Amino acid sequence: MKQDLDRLMAERNLDAIIVEGPDGFANANPDFTYMTNGVSLTGTVLKRRGEPAMIVYRAMERQQAAETGLTMVLYDRWNMREIRQASADNFSAMVEHRRRMLTDLGISGRVGLYGTVRAGPFFAIMVALAQQLPNFEIVAEFENDLFAAARLTKDATEIARLRDIGQKTCEVVQAVVDFIQSGHAHEGIVVDAAGTPLTIGRVRALIGRELAARSLSSPYGTIFAQGRDAGMPHAEGDDAAALQLGQAIVFDIFPRDQAGYFHDMTRTFSIGYAPPELQRTYDEVLGAFDYVISELEAGAPTKPYQDMVCQYFEARGHDTIGRTSPIEEGYIHGLGHGLGLEIHEDFGFPSGADRGDVIVPGAVFTVEPGLYYPSKGYGVRIEDTIYCTPTGEFESLTPFPRQLVIPIH
């Protein structure tokens, strides 16, 4: 949680942090968004250990800067026009502006770097600054960094948001089921009253409207993948295709709310009926899902859950990433991932090297076993977003039934 930042900085021996918030990344800068309390603006957050965080903002965004609740520092406190006139070029001016800013605000010692940036300019500026500042050691954390640790546990405000977006996401999925059931079967596909096929494109348009009506967006799209596409975890689905009876449909939806928080859920459907092989595979995936949920325990390391699912599937004749890598069919990915201000946060259930991730109270993560057989024309995944409460219980934030077949007239 945010209140842990000073303690976590002390653990990492960080004297200060810089969280970059350059223009154009408002929706893709979770650490910056975390610090600005969800307010979108261009700027830089600076914080010395034990002191309040500061936002360096432009005059044009005074109002947004005030909304962050952070200590406000105007960018032009170091007059950029004057600095430019005294500099050889814009690059030198940018470095000089930043040098003055860091010096005057006391950002020195061991300094952690965070935020989303443009690779080239950021690299150039930091290399130049490191040369010019006497007491400035860049600490570039690689994984399980300060923000991953802070953001891993959600506070009550965040949980309220995550619960709300989960509820709304389920409403959107229900609207899709209702839409499918508003059609009827005709020669192996679903058509509307006028006889026009219900296509994946029409479903996707409906999803867009239903999300918008709930002030949700889908910045990374939505997976609605049928048949062979359902066998490829990242295939989005073919908008031109009509909905077919008896085909696996993997419907994976991961919308974002206006403050930047995500939900992530997957249901696998088969319209009208399910062929026996698909039903059997579905039952195995659901079995794995239920097994994991029943075994979840606060304080437990994550890796054994991934191993457990691999063994579960291997015992049923499936290849898994636990014994084969790279792998293209069978159980081919990790069991889940942390989520919050990112769909994929820095927490997982690894098959490879164990980083020591542990399920701590306050964590929010997905559980999403799946089996993929593109060569056989199907795939199955079932996914809920799960919350480990402060008292160590587990709550699904995805209140939606897990049922394969959508009956249809």
Next chain:
Amino acid sequence: MKQDLDRLMAERNLDAIIVEGPDGFANANPDFTYMTNGVSLTGTVLKRRGEPAMIVYRAMERQQAAETGLTMVLYDRWNMREIRQASADNFSAMVEHRRRMLTDLGISGRVGLYGTVRAGPFFAIMVALAQQLPNFEIVAEFENDLFAAARLTKDATEIARLRDIGQKTCEVVQAVVDFIQSGHAHEGIVVDAAGTPLTIGRVRALIGRELAARSLSSPYGTIFAQGRDAGMPHAEGDDAAALQLGQAIVFDIFPRDQAGYFHDMTRTFSIGYAPPELQRTYDEVLGAFDYVISELEAGAPTKPYQDMVCQYFEARGHDTIGRTSPIEEGYIHGLGHGLGLEIHEDFGFPSGADRGDVIVPGAVFTVEPGLYYPSKGYGVRIEDTIYCTPTGEFESLTPFPRQLVIPIH
């Protein structure tokens, strides 16, 4: 244009480029999106001068990698699991994987860095790589970089997209005007047939639905700012506020299509009537807009247009950023900016140091003069997206009237 990349690399003496495409930035990584031809995936694009670009992709995203049309290189060609087992930690493994990849694919010499990254991990990896690779000079361009230069001029496919999204954006603005006109005036505000106020929140919900119906999104929101908020260029507007008569409303909308291209337009409205001071200010902004449009010339440097607008406004008694900086009231920003895969591309009409930007055939940019008086409770901005055709003519991609007053019953 993309076909210029090799020439531009030669001009910059670049032997190769690396375009980073880490997870989670699909919508905020324009250079990577440019190289993948709009396909969303996680990976790295590598290109040696004079050779085709390569995409290093994960097995799970084979299909997306194929859709890019680039030369495909599987990430696990350098088996990550084996590298991990032989490495001290995940960080060393990542560096080693990348060292092998760059060595085997011949990415050496003067190498340009592009793409959107996480500040800390990227810095750590590049510093480590620079130490380990013998012939690897990082070239971190600061501005007017390779991609800014390539992307500045749009090809026919891009223009077709930009024209289409401009048309659709105007339809959404028209839908908002229609919605306002569906209400009627009552005690200084706009209400619907049931007497319920039309609020900015209701307008925003309508915008969301109308955008979704056209497969557009608004990842950076929409400005619908009334009264004092209209005087602050980046204020989004207060959802709880009812639409008032005779108040400036700055409506600035900048949606994105599914391939990642943007449109950007602003209209300033006043419902029912306009107070004389607002009308006079509006006429001055429109005068500046028309003046600039009439003077646009292919091959001309941009800075004189900004100077021209400052002089135009100063002659009419307004303070401007041309003579005062920082500035909070009057004409307080640049005249416009390039746009395409970003709302703000690296091309502008500067008030400060002149970088030498020139209006070249193929460029797409905004023209958006404005006057801001939050202390007097209003602001005005008028903005079209403009295309400089290959033959040096100018076309507005924003076919929407520029009229202040929205008549209402």
